[in-house]
Structure formats: structure tokens, C-alpha cells
């Protein structure tokens with residue numbers, strides 16, 4: 001699939017290498033054994049962690065990596081950067097990432113999400129907002145600090161709903177004061193968290209639909225009474241939930257979306273290769 005870029009000769013480029021394999025125990029050693037170079041193993045893990053928690057990848061899950069290749073000065077094939085990062089999991093949570101250039105910038109897009117139109121975010125519980133995002137005097141700690149989320153006052157046991165469809169990144173006890181806590185990953189770098197719950201009904205790695213019950217209001221962790229502490233994060237950074245609506249249009253449209261899908265189709269039509277010869281390792 002040698003392609004000329006900006007009219008430059010592409011003679012040195014050769015067919016990309018596709019490495020496909022199964023995880024026996026852990027992800028990293030599986031990738032290394034299959035012949036993915038160390039640097040690309042780290043890049044792959046970083047890429048898929050946008051969509052799923054790498055810690056939850058385990059036995060039976062399959063990886064699919066396409067690496068660029070070119071001939072070096074000695075005429076030997078040399079591995080280049082990742083062109084495609086795929087992860088197909090036994091729980092049905094799949095990740096398919098490929099790059100696309102949009103408005104002059106190369107970005108990674110997930111195949112399922114790229115053309116999806118999101119519904120607006122919904123309220124996690126029906127209760128009134130008792131505390132907004134911003135600095136405030138903490139009722140328990142007794143000093144002013146940043147309140148990184150929004151508090152909803154709601155009775156003990158009120159169902160808590162996923163504000164948007166996403167994957168459960170973490171679900172369990174949080175020792176940092178959040179009590180029983182869930183983090184959902186929605187794509188486009190957005191995550192939402194739900195804290196102080198009395199009970200959790202979702203588990204890590206699970207896909208939850210918008211409006212699905214993920215747990216119930218409680219007062220676990222650092223809480224004076226039953227309420228939901230809710231946070232919205234972009235690339236891990238807490239942002240004001242009141243100022244952000246989930247994207248209501250698809251990430252790519254028109255010729256970009258068609259081009260992205262054509263490229264993905266090309267990459268996924270490469271033979272499921274292995275790399276017994278490892279020609280790039282001296």
C-alpha cells in the first residue's frame with residue numbers, strides 16, 4: 001500500500017506489517033512475544049487506554065497492530081510508527097483506532113465513535129444541584145478548596161444513571177474520599193465519575209448505555225449525607241459539567257468520514273501477519 005505523499009516518490013515504503021495475536025496472561029508481554037518493538041508496545045498501550053483501561057485487558061483478548069514499514073539505506077525493512085491499533089475483547093468491548101488528518105492536524109479516531117451522533121448528556125439523578133463546580137469551603141475539611149464536580153442532593157438509594165453511553169473504566173472503593181465510585185469512559189477523551197454511592201451495579205470493563213442504572217445514592221467516603229458527587233473530565237482534567245455538553249455531531253463528516261473509513265478498510269484488508277523473522281531487530 002505504498003502511497004505518494006505530496007508528490008514525493010514512495011519507493012522506500014513497503015507494505016505495512018500487521019501483527020495479530022492473543023493475550024495469554026498480560027498485554028505487554030503478549031505484544032512483545034508477537035514481535036511488536038518496545039517503543040510501539042508503549043504507544044499501543046497509550047492509544048488503547050483512550051478507550052479502555054489497559055489493566056482490564058486479559059487472557060483471550062486479541063490485539064491487532066499495523067506498523068508502517070520502509071526500507072532503510074541498507075535495503076533492510078525497518079519498522080515505523082503504528083498505523084492502526086485494534087483490540088478485540090472477550091467481553092465484546094472492541095477498540096479500532098486509525099489516524100486521520102482533519103484541518104491540518106493528525107488525530108486518532110475510533111471506528112465506532114467516529115461517525116456516531118451523540119445524544120445530549122442526561123442528568124445522573126433527579127435531585128437538585130446543591131453545590132456547583134468551583135472553589136468552596138469544604139464542609140468536612142473546614143478549608144477552601146476546589147470542588148471538582150457537581151453535587152446533586154438525592155435520597156439514599158436513588159438510582160444513579162449513566163449520563164452517556166460508555167465503558168466502565170473503574171468501579172469500586174476509592175480510598176481518596178470518593179467512597180464507592182465509578183468512572184465511565186465515553187470517547188473523545190471524556191470521562192464522568194460518580195461518587196459516594198451506597199451500592200454499585202456496574203463492573204469494570206462493562207459497556208453501559210445512556211440512562212442505565214450504574215448504582216445508588218449513598219454517603220460513602222468523605223460525605224456529610226446522601227448525595228451524588230458527579231465529575232466530568234476531559235483527558236483526565238476535571239471541567240465544569242455545567243459548561244460542557246457532550247458532542248452532538250459526529251467527529252468526522254462527509255469526505256473526511258468516507259476517507260477515514262476507506263483507509264480503515266485498506267488497513268484491515270492487510271493479511272493477518274506474524275513476524276517470525278523480526279528483520280528490524282539487529
Ligand SMILES: [Zn+2]
Nearest residue numbers: 149150151229
Ligand atoms: Zn461534591
